[in-house]
Amino acid sequence: MTARKASANHKNQIFEQARQLIRLQGYHHTSIADIAKGCGLSKASIYHHISEKKDLIKIALQSVKAFFKENCFDLIYDKQLPDQKKIDLLFDTLEQYLKEYHGGCLVHNLVHELADSQPEFRDLFQDYFSMWLEGITHILQKAHPDETARTLAEDTVAQLSGAIMMDRLYDTNRYVQRVRTVLVARVLQRETLIVA
Amino acid sequence: MTARKASANHKNQIFEQARQLIRLQGYHHTSIADIAKGCGLSKASIYHHISEKKDLIKIALQSVKAFFKENCFDLIYDKQLPDQKKIDLLFDTLEQYLKEYHGGCLVHNLVHELADSQPEFRDLFQDYFSMWLEGITHILQKAHPDETARTLAEDTVAQLSGAIMMDRLYDTNRYVQRVRTVLVARVLQRETLIVA
Amino acid sequence: MTARKASANHKNQIFEQARQLIRLQGYHHTSIADIAKGCGLSKASIYHHISEKKDLIKIALQSVKAFFKENCFDLIYDKQLPDQKKIDLLFDTLEQYLKEYHGGCLVHNLVHELADSQPEFRDLFQDYFSMWLEGITHILQKAHPDETARTLAEDTVAQLSGAIMMDRLYDTNRYVQRVRTVLVARVLQRETLIVA
Amino acid sequence: MTARKASANHKNQIFEQARQLIRLQGYHHTSIADIAKGCGLSKASIYHHISEKKDLIKIALQSVKAFFKENCFDLIYDKQLPDQKKIDLLFDTLEQYLKEYHGGCLVHNLVHELADSQPEFRDLFQDYFSMWLEGITHILQKAHPDETARTLAEDTVAQLSGAIMMDRLYDTNRYVQRVRTVLVARVLQRETLIVA
DNA sequence: TATGAATGAGTTTTCATTCAT
DNA sequence: AATGAATGAAAACTCATTCAT
Numbered sequence: 061m062t063a064r065k066a067s068a069n070h071k072n073q074i075f076e077q078a079r080q081l082i083r084l085q086g087y088h089h090t091s092i093a094d095i096a097k098g099c100g101l102s103k104a105s106i107y108h109h110i111s112e113k114k115d116l117i118k119i120a121l122q123s124v125k126a127f128f129k130e131n132c133f134d135l136i137y138d139k140q141l142p143d144q145k146k147i148d149l150l151f152d153t154l155e156q157y158l159k160e161y162h163g164g165c166l167v168h169n170l171v172h173e174l175a176d177s178q179p180e181f182r183d184l185f186q187d188y189f190s191m192w193l194e195g196i197t198h199i200l201q202k203a204h205p206d207e208t209a210r211t212l213a214e215d216t217v218a219q220l221s222g223a224i225m226m227d228r229l230y231d232t233n234r235y236v237q238r239v240r241t242v243l244v245a246r247v248l249q250r251e252t253l254i255v256a
Numbered sequence: 257m258t259a260r261k262a263s264a265n266h267k268n269q270i271f272e273q274a275r276q277l278i279r280l281q282g283y284h285h286t287s288i289a290d291i292a293k294g295c296g297l298s299k300a301s302i303y304h305h306i307s308e309k310k311d312l313i314k315i316a317l318q319s320v321k322a323f324f325k326e327n328c329f330d331l332i333y334d335k336q337l338p339d340q341k342k343i344d345l346l347f348d349t350l351e352q353y354l355k356e357y358h359g360g361c362l363v364h365n366l367v368h369e370l371a372d373s374q375p376e377f378r379d380l381f382q383d384y385f386s387m388w389l390e391g392i393t394h395i396l397q398k399a400h401p402d403e404t405a406r407t408l409a410e411d412t413v414a415q416l417s418g419a420i421m422m423d424r425l426y427d428t429n430r431y432v433q434r435v436r437t438v439l440v441a442r443v444l445q446r447e448t449l450i451v452a
Numbered sequence: 453m454t455a456r457k458a459s460a461n462h463k464n465q466i467f468e469q470a471r472q473l474i475r476l477q478g479y480h481h482t483s484i485a486d487i488a489k490g491c492g493l494s495k496a497s498i499y500h501h502i503s504e505k506k507d508l509i510k511i512a513l514q515s516v517k518a519f520f521k522e523n524c525f526d527l528i529y530d531k532q533l534p535d536q537k538k539i540d541l542l543f544d545t546l547e548q549y550l551k552e553y554h555g556g557c558l559v560h561n562l563v564h565e566l567a568d569s570q571p572e573f574r575d576l577f578q579d580y581f582s583m584w585l586e587g588i589t590h591i592l593q594k595a596h597p598d599e600t601a602r603t604l605a606e607d608t609v610a611q612l613s614g615a616i617m618m619d620r621l622y623d624t625n626r627y628v629q630r631v632r633t634v635l636v637a638r639v640l641q642r643e644t645l646i647v648a
Numbered sequence: 649m650t651a652r653k654a655s656a657n658h659k660n661q662i663f664e665q666a667r668q669l670i671r672l673q674g675y676h677h678t679s680i681a682d683i684a685k686g687c688g689l690s691k692a693s694i695y696h697h698i699s700e701k702k703d704l705i706k707i708a709l710q711s712v713k714a715f716f717k718e719n720c721f722d723l724i725y726d727k728q729l730p731d732q733k734k735i736d737l738l739f740d741t742l743e744q745y746l747k748e749y750h751g752g753c754l755v756h757n758l759v760h761e762l763a764d765s766q767p768e769f770r771d772l773f774q775d776y777f778s779m780w781l782e783g784i785t786h787i788l789q790k791a792h793p794d795e796t797a798r799t800l801a802e803d804t805v806a807q808l809s810g811a812i813m814m815d816r817l818y819d820t821n822r823y824v825q826r827v828r829t830v831l832v833a834r835v836l837q838r839e840t841l842i843v844a
Numbered sequence: 845t846a847t848g849a850a851t852g853a854g855t856t857t858t859c860a861t862t863c864a865t
Numbered sequence: 866a867a868t869g870a871a872t873g874a875a876a877a878c879t880c881a882t883t884c885a886t
Contacts, residue, residue, distance in 0.1 A: 067357055070870080086369045088284040092856065100873045104858080109870095113856065127257055134386050168421065172368040173282045174360050175424055186423055212423070215438065216413060218431050222417030224411070225364065235414050244412065266845085286876080288881060298847045307846095309881065460866080479763045480676040486861060494868045496862080501866095505860065508751065555764050560813065564760040565674045568751050568817055577817055606814070607807060609825050614809030617756065618802070620763055621773055627806050634803065658849080679876065690851050692879080697849095701877065 061179065071109050073099045078116040079123060083166040086173050087117060121184045124166055125191065128153065133195045143247045145171075151240045155233070165230040168221055184239050192217050196243070203247050212246055259386065267305045274312040275319060279362040281410075282369050283313060310374075313366065317380045320362055321387065329391045337441045342395050347436045351429070360424040364417055364435045386411050392439070399443050408442050463501045465491045470508040475558040478520075478565050479509060508622065509562065513576045516558055520545065525549070525587045535639045538591050543632045545611075547625070549595060556620040560613055584609050594640050604638050659697050661687045666704040667711060669844060670756040674761050702766075705758065709772045712754055713779065716741065721783045731835045734787050739828045742808075743821070752816040756809055780805050784831070791837050800834050 077098040081090040092113060097102045110116060133151045136146045158165065171185050194217050200209035216239065221234035275296040277286040292299045306312060313410060327349045332342045354361065367381050392412050396405035412435065419431035473482040484505060488495045502508060523545045527539045550557065557631040563577050589607050592601035608631065615627035654685065665686040669678040681703060684691045698704060719741045724734045759773050784804050788797035804827060813825035 085286060085373045088282060089369070089373060091854080093854080103856085104873075105871050106433050107857070108872095112261055147444070164368065169368040171421055172360065172365040172423055173285075177281045177285060180426070189422070189425065211434070214431060215434055218413060218418035218422050218434070219415035220418065221421055222414035223418070225367055226385070229367055229378070229385065237411060238407070238411055238414070287879075289879085299881085301846050303882070320860075455650055477765045478674070478676060480674060481761075481765060483858075485858085495860085496869075497867050499861070561760040562759040563663065563813055563817055564752065565677070569677060573757050574817070581814070581817065603826070605822060610808035610810035610826070612805060612814055614811070615805035617759055617809055618777070618806050621759055621770070621777065627802060630667045630799070630803055630806070632723065680878085681875080690879085691851050693851075695878065696851095 061181070070099065070105075074101070074106060074109055075116070076146060077120050079120045079166060080161055081162075082116065082120055083161060083169060084163040087170060088173065098249065105124075107135065113186050113200065117178075117181060118184065120166055121181070121188065125184075125188050127157065129191065133191055136195050137198060143199055143202060144244070147240065147243055147247065150195070151236070156234065158224065158227070158233070158236070162228075164224050168224055181242060201242075216243055216246070258445065264293065266297065266301070268343075269300060270297070270305055270320065271312070272317050275316045275359055275362060276359075278312065278316055279365060281359065282360040283315050283366060284369065301414070313370070313374075313377060314380065315367065316362055317377070317384065321351065325387065330339075330386055331389050333394060339395055339398060340440070343436065343439055343443065346391070347432070354420065354429070354432070358424070361420050364420055385413060395439075396442060399445050412439055412442070462491065462493065462497070462645050466493070466498060466501055467508070467515065471512045471558060472553055472555075474508065474512055475553065475561060476555040480565065509570075509573060510559055510576065513573070513580065517576075517580050518611070519549065521583065525583055528587050529590060535591055535594060536636070539632065539635055539639065546599060546628065547624065550625070550628070554620070557616050558646065560616055581609060584612075584620070591635075592638060595639050599617070599631070608638070610637055657793070658687065658689065662689070662697055663707050664762075664769055666747055667754060668751075670704065670708055671749060671757060672751040674830070675758060676761065679690070687760070705766075706772065709758065710771070711774050715745065716832075717779065722781055724764065724783050725786060728843060731790060732742065732832070735828065735831055736834065738783070742824065743838045746812065746815070750816070752812050756812055760821060771844070777805060780808075786826070787831075788834060791835050793830055804831055 071246075077095045078090070081094055081098065090105050092106050095108050095116075099106075110119075115194040132150050135141065135149060141149075163169070167185065167188050174181055175185065182254070192208075193213050196213040197206075197210050200212050200234060203209075204212060219242070220236065220239045223239050227233050270291060273291045274286070277290055277294065281290075288299050288302050291312075292302055306315075315373050328346050331337065332347060337345075340409040355388065359365070364383050365375070370377055371381065389406075389409050393402075393406050393409040397410050398404075400408060415438070416432065416435045423429050453553055466487060467563050469487045470482070473486055473490065477486075484495050485499050487508075501627060506559070520562050527533065527541060531591050533541075533602075555561070559577065562573070566573055567577065585605050587600075588605040589598075592604050595601075612628065612631045613629050618627040620626050662683060665683045666678070666754050669682055669686065673682075673738050680691050683704075684694050687694075697708075720738050723729065723737060729737075751757070755773065755776050758769070762769055763773065781801050782796075784801040785794075785798050787836065788800050792800060793798075807830070808827045811827050814823040
């Protein structure tokens with residue numbers, strides 16, 4: 061049991077290191093040696109848990125998706141939950157995620173780095189953003205007709221993506237805060253001049 | 257003269273190749289050899305025009321900034337020009353830039369790839385976005401008080417950044433179109449439910 | 453008993469896989485992992501049956517030697533058996549061996565790959581060819597004086613070795629067939645003696 | 649000029665080292681590092697002259713083929729040259745080649761090592777042996793009808809291939825000498841024809 | 845300017861082998 | 866006997882950079 065745990069820990073450590081380093085440095089600028097060093101393992105050991113470096117991308121993307129799925133999107137479709145609470149859930153989780161490590165969101169970073177040169181990951185990226193688009197569309201559907209809700213969700217997701225980048229660049233959190241404010245206003249249909 | 261022109265051409269060719277390749281593949285995934293091959297030059301020749309690879313980042317960023325400065329932001333502060341024309345100028349230039357090559361905007365790609373690992377470029381990135389923020393704030397100042405204009409400009413720039421990424425990922429241009437629509441509405445103070 | 457059998461089976465499986473893979477891919481190009489995968493075992497398990505990779509060479513060579521010893525050379529010295537039958541025995545066994553898997557004869561392949569870099573196996577190789585040389589010399593001794601018989605046997609073994617290679621390269625069996633034809637002729641003395 | 653010569657020398661040194669080491673150790677057991685060390689160059693420098701390791705196989709095979717073509721097969725079709733001289737030319741060249749370095753003939757070694765795992769080189773191997781087969785057939789055509797000449801040439805080439813291996817294994821040259829003797833006898837028709 | 849050649853350091857990946865379980 | 870995990874060493878190959886010509 062100790063052994064099983066220990067080995068599982070190494071596996072998780074590797075994936076966790078990969079996640080962090082790729083988020084901070086990008087995929088191509090993160091070497092297997094970096095990850096190994098970060099785990100106190102040898103390079104060769106890494107290949108006991110993956111079969112090629114690209115596997116780490118998949119695993120990292122899936123883990124970020126799972127994080128938001130479990131913490132937000134699995135809860136958001138609950139009819140009982142008031143819209144405000146849903147938005148809080150979303151943004152509180154996001155803020156926790158962004159605060160935990162610096163370097164913005166791994167998914168956004170990777171989209172820019174890999175979207176064209178590694179088309180095989182497109183589906184994973186689209187999956188991720190579909191989850192956000194559908195979740196936010198759902199939240200907006202009480203206040204708006206379907207098509208409007210979808211369009212506003214797209215605006216929101218775009219703004220959120222850019223906001224994460226801007227916050228990273230200017231080392232603030234005001235851009236993401238604004239997305240929250242705007243989304244709340246949209247739910248409350250108080251959209252005219254949304255300034256806090 | 258022929259020689260001077262030829263060398264200037266090589267210089268431009270190199271910078272142009274760098275711009276394109278870095279935009280498509282990212283900085284770390286683009287090698288000096290790639291750029292040299294793309295220009296029909298040898299690797300060593302590249303170093304007659306730059307002193308290290310990083311120079312290419314600077315040059316590329318400056319050229320994108322110059323492109324938008326000359327084509328938009330130098331014209332936008334003209335009191336004669338109606339707001340609608342200014343917005344058209346902005347988005348037409350942007351669309352032209354995005355259409356010219358695929359791969360989204362070089363600046364956004366690089367922000368994500370380099371923001372943390374190469375802090376020396378932060379200023380350049382911030383410069384670039386300041387230009388956009390100030391330009392759009394200016395456009396919004398006729399319709400809104402200063403602080404509101406600034407806030408809405410930040411929303412707009414964030415949304416635009418995310419929109420470029422989303423359009424790249426889904427191979428459309430609808431996200432950026434929406435930013436234009438929303439900005440027009442904001443200028444016209446018709447913000448309630450902005451759906452085309 | 454079940455256990456003993458099972459392990460013996462694994463042992464044989466490993467040696468059989470090694471034989472096949474080394475014959476096809478060469479010694480250095482066949483990894484312990486390849487052999488393990490071919491047996492459905494783990495790499496570590498291989499080391500319960502050998503102490504280092506080189507052991508597999510020895511075992512493979514011995515098994516090929518044993519195959520021809522049991523099927524030909526143990527029977528060939530029987531005074532009762534007519535020469536023609538002996539030759540049939542030899543070449544039928546050889547053809548069966550060559551047909552069973554492609555990739556020529558393991559021994560010949562290994563001689564070329566290892567002869568100089570691993571002098572420790574020289575004796576094994578020489579043993580193997582001595583068996584052939586003596587066997588064929590014996591067959592020729594009825595029709596020729598001892599020294600002539602030996603010389604013709606050497607010619608035959610050389611031609612046979614080259615024929616196996618040529619057949620492999622051109623994917624035929626005509627070269628080996630010719631060796632059989634020539635040997636029969638030599639036994640029947642239907643060939644003016646070519647001896648210096 | 650000095651520079652051109654120097655660089656050409658490095659290139660030749662690399663190919664020469666590759667030829668020698670591959671002949672002695674086999675392709676898979678010869679590393680780029682081995683070759684680099686043998687030339688006093690860095691590993692990276694090797695890649696200035698080849699684009700992948702496999703290139704060395706091609707170059708080595710071509711150089712051996714060129715050696716025998718220039719020294720034998722370009723001369724052998726001369727009607728003036730007596731058959732005995734042609735055979736001398738062939739075997740003197742071969743002996744020189746075999747003596748120059750130990751380790752038998754590079755082509756034979758590679759056939760065994762690569763024939764199946766690297767089918768892309770089959771053509772090169774076949775080319776090489778075709779040169780020999782046609783040359784020896786030509787020599788035998790004065791003394792024998794075409795088809796017989798061809799068959800005897802095939803016997804001769806097979807025997808020669810095996811003889812090179814046997815000589816290497818037993819560190820003699822008697823096996824190859826026998827091939828010369830037998831071929832002379834065949835040209836002089838001092839051998840009852842062995843054709844099926 | 846331009847380039848062929850060279851290279852140290854680094855990249856991903858493989859390998860034979862060991863060992864605790 | 867079997868194996869998952871680990872690893873030092875080495876494999877092939879790449880890269881940014883330098884320099885003599």
